[in-house]
Amino acid sequence: MTDVRSHGIVLHARDLREADKLVTVLTRTGGKVTVVARGVRKQASRFKALVIPLTLGYFLLHSGKNLDTLIQGEIIKPYLGLRSDLTRLAYAQYFCELCDAALPEREPVPEIFDLLVTGLEKLEQDDSSARVARCFELNLLESLGYRPFLDGCLNCGGGGPFRFDREQGGLLCPLCTAGPQAIPVSGAAVAVMKRFLDGGFHRLNVCMVPQGLNKEIERLNFSLLARVTGRSRFKSLDILRGLEEEIK
Ligand SMILES: [Zn+2]
CATH class of the missing domain: 1.20.1440.120 (Recombination protein O, C-terminal domain)
Known part of the structure; x- marks a missing residue:
């Protein structure tokens, strides 16, 4: 499996251990990828908002031996108009x-x-x-x-x-x-x-x-x-x- 650098939309996220989340992202070039986002439930995490379902972002997802992980990313559009209705x-x-x-x-x-x-x-x-x-x-x-x-x-x-x-x-x-x-x-x-x-x-x-x-x-x-x-x-x-x- 190779690393994925791509636009993506977060489809689903669930809590994992005390501070992590397991996040499923539909990426444009790599298909659907499920990754561990480490530490994103900590207050100080810079990726806290990126891993909320329905967020469009640009992601770097690393393919590990056992688990794939979120390495980098930035929010492109959080679809606030959808969240208010x-x-x-x-x-x-x-x-x-x-x-x-x-x-x-x-x-x-x-x-x-x-x-x-x-x-x-x-x-x-x-x-x-x-x-x-x-x-x-x-x-x-x-x-x-x-x-x-x-x-x-x-x-x-x-x-x-x-x-x-x-x-x-x-x-x-x-x-x-x-x-x-x-x-x-x-x-x-x-x-x-x-x-x-x-x-x-x-x-x-x-x-x-x-x-x-x-x-x-x-x-x-x-x-x-x-x-x-x-x-x-x-x-x-x-x-x-x-x-x-x-x-x-
Ligand atoms: Zn017929």
């Missing part, structure tokens, strides 16, 4: 949790690093965090090699009304056999998902997605993400559900 913060943590769950250690994925940076920027700016999240989920699936097939029935090319089959990763028409977990999907949801995949975050603010439609897309995206990551629960999503209940 509970809903935005929970969505940002969800993006980090998804990347952490989906990516293996030390496999460079610069396009996913760039997607995460753009996703966090959009979360800071956009009025609808839910819309940003749906666009992020779909583009993450595409970058991971699991772009859903949305151009007609994946079996025969026929038209709708469609069901979405997560096992086969796409749409099926009424004549083709779907798996037992296939979900009915509206034409409006298919159109918005294609827009998010083809247009990315570009002019996302003019793409109106009513709440019911957003929920429908969320369910489809999540069925695929659960399959890709092997996880059906995310701590940040539990927090988001709690916040939604409070608003009701």
Whole structure:
């Protein structure tokens, strides 16, 4: 393993021994790397703020015999706009949790690093965090090699009304056999998902997605993400559900 010098975003950090932290960073050039940050819980540590999750920084990570360690680093952006709003913060943590769950250690994925940076920027700016999240989920699936097939029935090319089959990763028409977990999907949801995949975050603010439609897309995206990551629960999503209940 080699040392990594790269831009990175802190995905996750947990306490280790009395003064250290175990920190997972998604770096642009070295992929996801988990390192020990020594002494960062001491008052005087200069890297105290650098290792807080959701921080964009420039890192020097040393590859050791047993453990990799944080050697140097500086903060580029702490995303303060996300930290001052509970809903935005929970969505940002969800993006980090998804990347952490989906990516293996030390496999460079610069396009996913760039997607995460753009996703966090959009979360800071956009009025609808839910819309940003749906666009992020779909583009993450595409970058991971699991772009859903949305151009007609994946079996025969026929038209709708469609069901979405997560096992086969796409749409099926009424004549083709779907798996037992296939979900009915509206034409409006298919159109918005294609827009998010083809247009990315570009002019996302003019793409109106009513709440019911957003929920429908969320369910489809999540069925695929659960399959890709092997996880059906995310701590940040539990927090988001709690916040939604409070608003009701
Ligand atoms: Zn068909």
